[in-house]
Amino acid sequence: xxxxxxxxPLPDALxxxxxxxxEDNGKLSPKEAASEAGITVVDWIxxxxxxxxAARWMMFRKVPKGTNWFYTLGTATMFAFLSQAVTGVILAMxxxxxxxxxxxxxxxxxxxVFLGELVRGMHKWGSTMMVVLAFVHMAxxxxxxxxxxxxxxxxxxxxxxxxxxxxxxFTGYLLPFDQRSYWATIVxxxxxxxxxxxxPYLSDFVRAGSDFGATTLARFYSIHMMIIPGALxxxxxxxxxxxxxxxxxxxxxxxxEQDIELRKxxx
Amino acid sequence: xxxxxxxxxxxxxxxxxxxxxxxxxxxSRRRFMVRSVHxxxxxxxxxxxxxxxxxxxxPVFERKKIRWEQVGFPADFPETTxxxxxxxxxxxxxxxGKTTVYVxxxxxxxxxxxxxxxxxxxxVSTRCMHLGCPVAFVEAAQRFVCPCHGGVYDFTGKVAGGPxxxxxxxxxxxxxxxxxEIGPRYSVNSELKRxxxxxxxxxxxxxxxxxxxxxxxxxKKPKGAKE
Numbered sequence: 001x002x003x004x005x006x007x008x009p010l011p012d013a014l015x016x017x018x019x020x021x022x023e024d025n026g027k028l029s030p031k032e033a034a035s036e037a038g039i040t041v042v043d044w045i046x047x048x049x050x051x052x053x054a055a056r057w058m059m060f061r062k063v064p065k066g067t068n069w070f071y072t073l074g075t076a077t078m079f080a081f082l083s084q085a086v087t088g089v090i091l092a093m094x095x096x097x098x099x100x101x102x103x104x105x106x107x108x109x110x111x112x113v114f115l116g117e118l119v120r121g122m123h124k125w126g127s128t129m130m131v132v133l134a135f136v137h138m139a140x141x142x143x144x145x146x147x148x149x150x151x152x153x154x155x156x157x158x159x160x161x162x163x164x165x166x167x168x169x170f171t172g173y174l175l176p177f178d179q180r181s182y183w184a185t186i187v188x189x190x191x192x193x194x195x196x197x198x199x200p201y202l203s204d205f206v207r208a209g210s211d212f213g214a215t216t217l218a219r220f221y222s223i224h225m226m227i228i229p230g231a232l233x234x235x236x237x238x239x240x241x242x243x244x245x246x247x248x249x250x251x252x253x254x255x256x257e258q259d260i261e262l263r264k265x266x267x
Numbered sequence: 268x269x270x271x272x273x274x275x276x277x278x279x280x281x282x283x284x285x286x287x288x289x290x291x292x293x294x295s296r297r298r299f300m301v302r303s304v305h306x307x308x309x310x311x312x313x314x315x316x317x318x319x320x321x322x323x324x325x326p327v328f329e330r331k332k333i334r335w336e337q338v339g340f341p342a343d344f345p346e347t348t349x350x351x352x353x354x355x356x357x358x359x360x361x362x363x364g365k366t367t368v369y370v371x372x373x374x375x376x377x378x379x380x381x382x383x384x385x386x387x388x389x390x391v392s393t394r395c396m397h398l399g400c401p402v403a404f405v406e407a408a409q410r411f412v413c414p415c416h417g418g419v420y421d422f423t424g425k426v427a428g429g430p431x432x433x434x435x436x437x438x439x440x441x442x443x444x445x446x447x448e449i450g451p452r453y454s455v456n457s458e459l460k461r462x463x464x465x466x467x468x469x470x471x472x473x474x475x476x477x478x479x480x481x482x483x484x485x486x487k488k489p490k491g492a493k494e
Contacts, residue, residue, distance in 0.1 A: 099359070099360035099363050100360065182363060183400060186399040187398040187400065189466075190398045190466055190467045190468050191398060193467075193468060193469065194466075194469060196478035196479065197478060197480070199479060200465065200466060200469065200479055200480060200481075201327055201482065204326065204327045204483075204484045205323075205327050209326045209357075210464065210485045210486075211331075211356055211357050212360075212363070213359075213364070214359040214360050214364075217360075
């Protein structure tokens with residue numbers, strides 16, 4: 001199956017003249033082959049993976065009448081996550097997750113590395129942005145009633161994503177290892193330890209011991225850098241699949257009246 | 268279509284009309300294969316998942332060893348005021364592993380009678396029992412004051428105001444070779460009864476000790492220490 005991409009609207013004068021029957025017998029000239037190279041590569045991959053069907057299913061969906069800018073908040077949150085992922089990976093090239101070296105390495109990133117201040121700033125402020133966007137996206141879903149049947153599971157997945165995002169904020173806060181992050185983490189771990197029965201053991205697990213010790217920072221780093229991002233990426237996939245599978249809702253002010261022509265066509 | 272499965276199940280696959288069954292066979296080859304492959308898969312998963320889990324959870328069950336740290340001569344510590352001393356509570360992380368401890372001699376007028384030999388000197392932890400910020404002893408007010416959320420403790424470390432849930436933690440002290448030494452931490456409730464060390468924000472009055480049980484990761488109490 002050949003992919004058919006929509007041709008851009010061109011004036012007739014610019015359109016290539018169609019070949020006469022029998023001319024070249026369908027052989028491509030090098031120029032034509034070069035101009036179709038992209039499509040040839042995509043075709044080659046698609047023939048072996050059938051990925052175009054999935055891509056079309058995901059990207060060319062019908063959206064309800066009244067879809068507006070509020071529907072872009074989820075995508076905005078996802079882009080905030082992508083930005084965090086990319087800047088985080090770059091920051092990891094310079095960061096040293098040891099109690100004695102962390103502060104100095106962050107100082108080095110901020111003051112010495114080329115564009116270090118910008119990348120660290122993007123990661124730091126981007127994290128706040130991601131939390132804000134997630135909450136605004138959640139508010140949109142709530143006020144538009146988009147959590148109702150059959151989308152309850154997607155709401156649940158979204159809440160887990162929100163909790164993971166907040167945990168990212170909590171674990172990332174320790175990493176600069178200055179006075180503020182050290183004491184904020186002590187306070188945060190103690191808040192979590194105040195839950196009855198499991199609290200004390202949960203704190204020991206998070207701190208890797210009865211006190212803030214040599215491996216606490218490394219543990220926070222591994223949670224911040226591997227465990228939660230992995231879970232986030234996986235659940236974002238699930239979240240997106242459910243969005244594509246179930247479709248989006250119309251805004252609540254959109255009336256349910258159906259177009260007369262459409263009604264005829266469906267009968 | 269008639270129900271191919273009989274009401275009473277025979278142990279033999281042939282009686283149960285399993286296609287391709289042999290005489291006297293009780294488990295079909297397909298079922299045997301499926302079960303053994305699932306078992307092998309489960310074992311392979313457990314082989315990496317269980318050690319990884321144990322690795323991550325290990326510190327919860329690893330008991331900290333008792334350390335005694337010298338902080339000065341007995342004459343350094345008066346009965347009526349505190350002397351600050353810095354001790355190490357976590358090794359290998361530099362300044363972050365150190366903490367200030369306020370030490371004074373046991374005072375008969377203010378303190379309950381000595382429980383044992385570890386009570387000769389009172390070593391008060393600076394960890395606030397609200398959420399763990401560092402408190403400071405304010406000489407003029409004879410109070411411990413926390414900078415974070417306004418926790419205030421009186422001279423003996425009992426809560427005088429603010430959000431803390433119990434008095435300041437203490438450390439066991441002893442005198443060895445003419446020096447005062449500070450040992451493991453312990454927590455106290457509002458009657459200064461000793462408990463194994465709890466984290467801040469964990470109440471130790473009423474049902475507190477049951478709601479916040481002792482952990483496996485803290486030091487054992489020193490020999491002969493009483494509650």
